[in-house]
Structures are given as C-alpha cells and as structure tokens.
Amino acid sequence: MGTRQSPLDQHFFTVAERYRRLRDLDYHTARHVAQLLARVARTGWLSVLEIGAGTGRYLAAVIEMAASEHDVVCHGVACDANRFMLSSAAAARDLRAQPHRVVGLAEALPFREASFDAVLCFNAIQHFNLEAFVWEAGRVLRSGAMLIVYTRTPEQNRRTVWGQLFPMFAEREKRLHSPDELRAAFMGCSRFSSVHVRSVPWTMRTTATRLLQQARGRCYSTFTLYEPAEFDAALEIFERRLGLLPSHESLITVQNDHLVVAARR
Secondary structure (H helix, E strand, C coil): CCCCHHHHHHHHHHHHHHHHEEEEEEECHHHHHHHHHHHHHCCCEEEEEEECCCCCCHHHHHHHHHHHHHHCEEEEEEEEHHHHHHHCCCCCCCCHCCCCCEEEEECCCCCCCCCCCEEEEEEEHHHHHHHHHHHHHHHHHHEEEEEEEEECCHHHHHHCHEEEEECCCCCCCCCCCCCHHHHHHCCCCCCCCCCCCCCEEEEEEEEEEEHHHHCCCCCCHHHHHHHHHHHHHHHHHHHHCCCCCCCCCCCCCEEEEEEEEECCC
C-alpha cells in the first residue's frame, strides 16, 4: 500500500503543474538577494542551494540577475521535499540558470558539510521545523557564507490583499514567525556569527480576474487549512468583495512587504 499523503503534500502535488502560472514573483527582492550574493562572491563563482525551492522560480531569477547585473556565475541546486514541484520547474531562459534538482527534507539535507557558498529560502520556512532548518542550513554552508530567508510575519500577512479580502486567510495561517522568533532561532544557532532582519516593501500590479484565478487554483498552502465547504463559502465571499473593486480587467496596485533575514556563517 502507498503512504497516505498529508494535506500539504496533496496540495503541492495538485498545484505543481500550475504553480508557476498562478504565483507572483517579487523581482525587487530577487534583485536584492542577487546583490547580497555578489557581496559573498570572492572569485565570481558561487555554489547556491535553495531549500523548499518548489519549482525553482526564485532560484532561477536570482541566478540570472547575479550573472547579468553582477557578473557572478552561480551553480544552483534546488532542494524540495515534493518531487512533483521540482519536476514542474520550467526551463530557464539562460541554461546556466537551470538548477540541479534534489529531493530532500529541510531538516535533514542530503548534502555534505560546508558544501555551499549561500543557502536561500523563499516563502517556505513556515513549513519547516525552524530550529532544525537553521542548524542544517548552517551545517551545509562554508565559513563566511550566507543564509538568506524571505518570508512574511503574521502582521505582514494580514496586510496582504489576501489577508484583507479572503475570509479568515490571516487567522487560519498560524505557521508564520515573528521577527523576534526568527532572530532568536538564528542567533541561538552557534553556526552563525551575525543576523540581520529587515522589512522589504514591494508593489504588485494585478487584476480582480487574476486574484480570482489564483484563489480558484488554490495557489497558497494556507487554503489547505480550510475544510472544503469552508473554502467554498470563503471563495464566494471573496468573489463578492472583488466585485466591489474596479473593473475585473483594470490594474490594481497591491502593496506588500516581506522580511529578509540574512545570517553569516
């Protein structure tokens, strides 16, 4: 008999093929991360691991920006526990940005100690055991290397268009960490010498049609925290609220902010 999938595993199995099409990418922060990697680079070449990489879209974007804007060549490795997400990665425009894909757990990474110059994590840390993730990330980093985490706090989540318009979206999502929790976890790990936490705002242009498409496609794992009937009822309210916005095809400006945590090995 096969192993029963958890709701989270089933979610990523279901959305894997449409994930890249449904999710938005914060290019502003990807560019900021590429700048941080350029500071780490000593020879113009870096080995970079993304944990919880999903389809690898952020890793590919960062690698392309590091090469085109900073002349830093990155060998990327995308690691995720869900093989369906990894197998749904699209080919990068620049083949040099195409990461190697490895199935593995964030809390027990299948890599040797001191294997990477940088470890990245975008919108995934809430799925891991925080302390085990930080320890493992530190283990696979070389001396002087950097761990960079991109995430939202509960307060930031409430301020998103989803937290404001989709019923109970922010209240259901209990997995996000506060800045103090993140700072304590990083500083509590003896593998890191310094930790910097900063809020990074970014602006997104979207439409009501796009938001409804994303909701119907259940592109966020938060939607797994609803029972099916609860989700359907919330989706109906969300659609009514979107109807109060300008025309479904009119561009809507959405203000977001995330945390970027940068820790030195």
